[in-house]
Structures are given as C-alpha cells and as structure tokens.
Amino acid sequence: MGPAPIQFAVRPPRPLLPAMARGFRGRCPNCGEGRLFGAFLKVVDRCPVCGTELFHHRADDAPPYFVILIVGHIVVPLALLVETEFSPPYGVHAALWGPLTVVLSLGLLQPVKGAIVAWQWAQYMHGFDPDHADEDDPPATSGGARAS
Numbered sequence: 193m194g195p196a197p198i199q200f201a202v203r204p205p206r207p208l209l210p211a212m213a214r215g216f217r218g219r220c221p222n223c224g225e226g227r228l229f230g231a232f233l234k235v236v237d238r239c240p241v242c243g244t245e246l247f248h249h250r251a252d253d254a255p256p257y258f259v260i261l262i263v264g265h266i267v268v269p270l271a272l273l274v275e276t277e278f279s280p281p282y283g284v285h286a287a288l289w290g291p292l293t294v295v296l297s298l299g300l301l302q303p304v305k306g307a308i309v310a311w312q313w314a315q316y317m318h319g320f321d322p323d324h325a326d327e328d329d330p331p332a333t334s335g336g337a338r339a340s
C-alpha cells in the first residue's frame with residue numbers, strides 16, 4: 193500500500209486571457225459586466241452585477257511597474273527613431289516625449305491594473321483562493337482591533 197493520495201481542491205477553471213481582457217476594459221473578470229473600478233485606481237469591493245469579491249486583489253505596485261515597462265518600450269524607440277531620422281531641435285523632443293509619456297502612463301494605468309487584478313482572480317491568488325480566503329480581511333467598515 194502506497195502513500196495516501198494528495199487531495200487537491202477542485203475549482204472551476206477561470207480562463208486567464210478572457211478574464212484579463214475584461215479587467216483591461218475595466219470590467220469584472222468574472223462576468224465582464226460590472227464595473228471593476230469605483231474611482232481611477234480604486235477597485236470596487238464586489239462586482240455590482242455578479243457579486244464576485246474583488247477586494248482580495250493585491251495589485252500593489254505591479255501596475256506602475258508594467259506601465260513603465262510598456263511606455264518605456266514605446267517612447268524610447270520612438271525618440272531614437274525621430275532623432276536618427278530627423279535630428280530635430282531638443283525642444284521638439286521635449287515637446288513630444290514628455291507629454292506622450294504622461295498621457296500613455298495615465299491612460300494605461302487603470303487598464304493594466306484591471307488586467308492584473310483579473311490575473312490574480314483567474315489564478316486564485318491571495319484571498320481569491322477559497323482555501324486561503326481567511327488570509328484576507330474583508331474591507332474594514334469600522335475601526336477596531338481584529339478578533340482572533
């Protein structure tokens with residue numbers, strides 16, 4: 193008789209790319225209908241349509257990290273291309289790349305955060321994992337010490 197088989201929790205699959213596409217569009221990763229954000233970067237606690245708990249996310253500083261990565265890979269090659277092809281005065285560079293960087297960064301921050309929250313949801317990360325849901329507190333509704 194061999195060792196006892198390891199038991200794995202059976203969970204419904206959550207297809208990653210459709211979930212991330214919904215998050216990128218600012219929609220609930222589960223239903224694709226409810227709004228994911230209550231403010232610019234404030235994720236709602238629960239989907240207003242399907243009730244999926246969304247406060248479990250731990251996006252932290254991943255969204256700005258990926259936004260810097262993406263924007264850098266757009267703006268730097270463009271700046272190098274414009275310089276090598278046209279050699280414009282430095283004022284033209286300043287007028288182009290500063291504002292483009294700001295606009296792209298602000299424009300991508302919410303979609304990238306939505307995709308990351310959806311990624312965490314689809315992969316059952318953090319409190320999205322029912323086996324570890326007690327690691328997360330629900331959003332605080334009042335002050336006070338945590339009961340243990």
Ligand SMILES: [Zn+2]
Binds near residue numbers: 244
């Ligand atoms: Zn939903």
